[in-house]
Amino acid sequence: MRSEPRYTKRDAEQAIHKPGERLGNFLPEDAPSYEDILQCMRCGFCLPHCPTFAITNRERSSPRGRAQLAKAVAQGELELSEAVCYEGFFCLDCRACTTVCPAGVKVGPIMEHVRAQSRNEVHPLPPGWRQFREFLLEYMLPNHDRLEDSMLAARLYQRLGVQWMVRNSHLLELAPGTLGETAEKMDGMLPKLEPPLRNRVPELVKARGEKRGTVAYFIGCIMNLMYPEVSRATINTLAHQGFDVVIPKSAKCCGAPHLTEGDRETARQLGEHNVETFLRWDLDAIVTDCAGCGAALKEYEELLEGRMDERYLHEFRSRIRDVSEFLVGAGMRTEDLKPVDMTITYHDPCHLAHAQGIAKEPRQLIEAIPGLKLVEMFESNWCCGSGANWGLLHPEESEQVLDRKMANVVKTEADAVVTLNPGCHMQLAWGVRRSGLDQKAYHLMELVGRSLPEESVPPAS
Ligand code: SF4
Ligand code: SF4
Numbered sequence: 001m002r003s004e005p006r007y008t009k010r011d012a013e014q015a016i017h018k019p020g021e022r023l024g025n026f027l028p029e030d031a032p033s034y035e036d037i038l039q040c041m042r043c044g045f046c047l048p049h050c051p052t053f054a055i056t057n058r059e060r061s062s063p064r065g066r067a068q069l070a071k072a073v074a075q076g077e078l079e080l081s082e083a084v085c086y087e088g089f090f091c092l093d094c095r096a097c098t099t100v101c102p103a104g105v106k107v108g109p110i111m112e113h114v115r116a117q118s119r120n121e122v123h124p125l126p127p128g129w130r131q132f133r134e135f136l137l138e139y140m141l142p143n144h145d146r147l148e149d150s151m152l153a154a155r156l157y158q159r160l161g162v163q164w165m166v167r168n169s170h171l172l173e174l175a176p177g178t179l180g181e182t183a184e185k186m187d188g189m190l191p192k193l194e195p196p197l198r199n200r201v202p203e204l205v206k207a208r209g210e211k212r213g214t215v216a217y218f219i220g221c222i223m224n225l226m227y228p229e230v231s232r233a234t235i236n237t238l239a240h241q242g243f244d245v246v247i248p249k250s251a252k253c254c255g256a257p258h259l260t261e262g263d264r265e266t267a268r269q270l271g272e273h274n275v276e277t278f279l280r281w282d283l284d285a286i287v288t289d290c291a292g293c294g295a296a297l298k299e300y301e302e303l304l305e306g307r308m309d310e311r312y313l314h315e316f317r318s319r320i321r322d323v324s325e326f327l328v329g330a331g332m333r334t335e336d337l338k339p340v341d342m343t344i345t346y347h348d349p350c351h352l353a354h355a356q357g358i359a360k361e362p363r364q365l366i367e368a369i370p371g372l373k374l375v376e377m378f379e380s381n382w383c384c385g386s387g388a389n390w391g392l393l394h395p396e397e398s399e400q401v402l403d404r405k406m407a408n409v410v411k412t413e414a415d416a417v418v419t420l421n422p423g424c425h426m427q428l429a430w431g432v433r434r435s436g437l438d439q440k441a442y443h444l445m446e447l448v449g450r451s452l453p454e455e456s457v458p459p460a461s
Contacts, residue, residue: 024076030264032113034074039103040067046097046107051383052090055400060087063097063107070110080114085123088114090394092387092401093260095354099381108355109299115262137263141221141253142270148196151225155193163187181395188433189426190226197228198249205235205245208456212242212330213284218274218297220290221253222422230422233449234289234323240456241333243284248277255303256296260388268307271300275308275316286316289323289445291352291421292388298356322352323445324361324420332368337451339371344447345414346374347405347428348381349421362420362444369451375412379404384419386427398427406431409439416440418447 023031046063047053053062060069066087072078093108101107119125125133140146157163166187198219215238223231238245251274255267274297278286288294297320301313321329346362353359359381366374385391385401392398409417409431416439417428428441 085118094350
């Protein structure tokens with residue numbers, strides 16, 4: 001049962017805050033909701049579940065501390081200072097606190113608003129960085145073609161042996177400060193790159209066997225660029241399960257990277273475009289195999305409130321499904337699946353387990369695949385330390401969070417750790433590499449794809 005928040009008289013007066021009005025020392029535009037902030041009753045249940053509190057033992061880096069900082073700013077008792085903004089960006093937005101919070105306080109989303117405020121005129125980035133951020137968020141990410149073109153250099157880096165030279169010469173150790181560490185990590189996280197999938201699949205893949213419906217596949221940027229063959233496995237699986245699969249080529253980034261960086265306006269523009277794009281089709285579901293994309297798409301209703309007709313937003317929201325949620329909900333046809341003999345452990349992506357409340361469906365999907373054996377790890381829903389760009393902005397802390405995760409992975413003695421989010425996949429693959437483990441990291445759909453009968457796997461284009 002949820003406890004009632006304890007409002008003070010002052011809280012009650014300030015709760016009459018109206019949208020568009022200035023909320024204490026927050027800017028009017030994109031301020032967090034005061035009602036959300038006030039829900040925190042300081043019980044501290046969230047503290048043992050917060051990765052940034054675990055590594056710092058610092059109250060202000062805990063969910064309770066962050067809620068209190070936001071409250072103090074909202075009540076005009078504290079400036080929107082560097083320290084407050086730092087905590088906005090230091091929060092992993094993993095949402096583990098919300099899962100355990102008796103009042104359901106959404107500290108992660110509150111911190112997303114703090115980031116937006118920070119990147120406004122309060123604490124703008126230095127020149128150069130500001131332009132770089134705009135280039136990435138406004139020029140590159142909204143355009144699949146540009147992103148895909150940019151990956152050619154990375155593929156050449158791998159194919160021409162430059163990556164091998166960099167890794168074996170330890171060149172990166174000579175770089176100043178944390179630059180070398182960050183570059184080494186970025187290099188270590190790179191999977192073996194294949195050409196992006198978006199232009200190698202038709203816009204409609206027909207169902208196999210008896211048709212059960214029509215779904216769209218939302219091709220996320222990272223899946224398309226880093227794990228195209230996993231995306232292909234997802235599409236093949238959906239077709240094998242009897243669904244026509246529409247892959248709208250004009251869909252854009254879900255906006256999650258923009259929300260992470262506090263660029264809510266570009267995220268809104270992308271959201272509007274995606275809602276319009278997908279609602280042109282008559283669909284039973286819009287399926288994604290990226291937990292981060294799924295969480296962002298499911299939260300469009302809040303992001304686009306007042307910008308689009310709420311009936312469209314509701315209709316769009318009602319169709320979004322994580323691939324495990326969709327396949328288990330539809331009922332897996334398993335009669336012709338091949339065995340995949342492997343013992344695995346499962347890492348719950350934060351944006352699946354905490355942001356979307358999906359934890360049992362991935363396990364049910366694993367159970368449905370013949371030969372796959374699941375060994376649960378301790379703290380399977382503890383963050384892996386990726387957190388979109390968090391791992392790059394806070395490399396030392398990210399390694400501490402990752403070390404905790406990898407220690408739990410090792411204890412299972414499983415052949416592999418699997419997950420359902422490309423960011424976690426890259427981070428876990430890096431964890432395996434830097435720890436010199438024999439275990440492998442997979443996206444679950446890669447293994448599901450291996451179980452498909454030959455005739456369900458069209459030749460790669
Ligand atoms: S965020 Fe929730 S769990 Fe944490 S102190 Fe506040 S009310 Fe308690
Ligand atoms: S979202 Fe995660 S990192 Fe942020 S306060 Fe909550 S538990 Fe801590």
